[in-house]
Amino acid sequence: MVKVNVFRYEPESNEDPRIDSFEIEEKENMTVLDTLFLIVEDQDPTVSFRCACRLGMCGSCGMMINGRGRLACRTKIANLGDEITVSPMRNYPIVKDLAVDMKPFFNNLQRVKPYFVPKEDTDEFAVIPPDSGRREIIDENSDCITCGLCFQSCDAVKMRNGEFIGPAALARAYNLVADERDGVRDERLTLVTGQDGAFECHSFGACTEVCPKGINPMETIQKLKSKKIRKSVGLKWK
Numbered sequence: 001m002v003k004v005n006v007f008r009y010e011p012e013s014n015e016d017p018r019i020d021s022f023e024i025e026e027k028e029n030m031t032v033l034d035t036l037f038l039i040v041e042d043q044d045p046t047v048s049f050r051c052a053c054r055l056g057m058c059g060s061c062g063m064m065i066n067g068r069g070r071l072a073c074r075t076k077i078a079n080l081g082d083e084i085t086v087s088p089m090r091n092y093p094i095v096k097d098l099a100v101d102m103k104p105f106f107n108n109l110q111r112v113k114p115y116f117v118p119k120e121d122t123d124e125f126a127v128i129p130p131d132s133g134r135r136e137i138i139d140e141n142s143d144c145i146t147c148g149l150c151f152q153s154c155d156a157v158k159m160r161n162g163e164f165i166g167p168a169a170l171a172r173a174y175n176l177v178a179d180e181r182d183g184v185r186d187e188r189l190t191l192v193t194g195q196d197g198a199f200e201c202h203s204f205g206a207c208t209e210v211c212p213k214g215i216n217p218m219e220t221i222q223k224l225k226s227k228k229i230r231k232s233v234g235l236k237w238k
């Protein structure tokens with residue numbers, strides 16, 4: 001049997017946050033998400049959490065599991081010991097129990113204009129072959145599933161009360177700044193290295209540690225800083 005401690009809180013009620021404990025029979029290859037479904041089905045249907053794909057693709061099941069940000073659907077309980085504690089991601093308002101409001105994350109993503117803007121003189125799709133060096137520059141960051149785990153682990157986000165744009169949004173911005181087909185690279189670089197941007201990152205590296213896709217946002221943010229510095233002193237940056 002495994003003991004699962006679940007953080008419970010409903011902001012709209014007058015009750016204080018609490019931890020409820022449940023006993024679950026462990027099965028082979030069981031994930032934390034499986035245990036939450038068992039709790040809802042057999043013990044307490046009011047436990048709230050978010051998920052969709054159950055495959056590590058949609059990014060909606062991020063939570064704190066034994067003190068570390070992880071995807072519940074990709075975390076096997078066999079690796080967690082006899083007692084598991086789940087709580088909501090940090091740096092987000094709690095909606096209920098383990099479900100958080102992702103607005104701070106997506107609002108910040110919106111701030112970096114996360115969409116490709118074609119150059120004015122482009123009349124065809126610009127193809128970049130998958131095996132070209134130009135493609136490799138942006139390959140890794142393209143795997144981001146916007147789960148928000150990097151944002152929840154980031155101390156700069158915490159210290160700046162969510163004003164710091166955050167790792168995922170900056171990594172997305174880098175992909176566009178590095179993309180020679182993008183028509184607003186200068187404007188983008190200025191935007192993401194100004195107020196609340198890349199220079200607010202203290203390189204603690206928690207974002208890189210928790211990313212379930214193995215992306216390294218901290219290194220990417222350093223690359224943005226480097227581009228900005230090179231541009232400022234008149235060196236080649238693109």
Ligand code: FES
Pocket residue numbers: 050051052053054055056057058059060061062071072073074
């Ligand atoms: S449910 Fe989609 S990533 Fe976990």
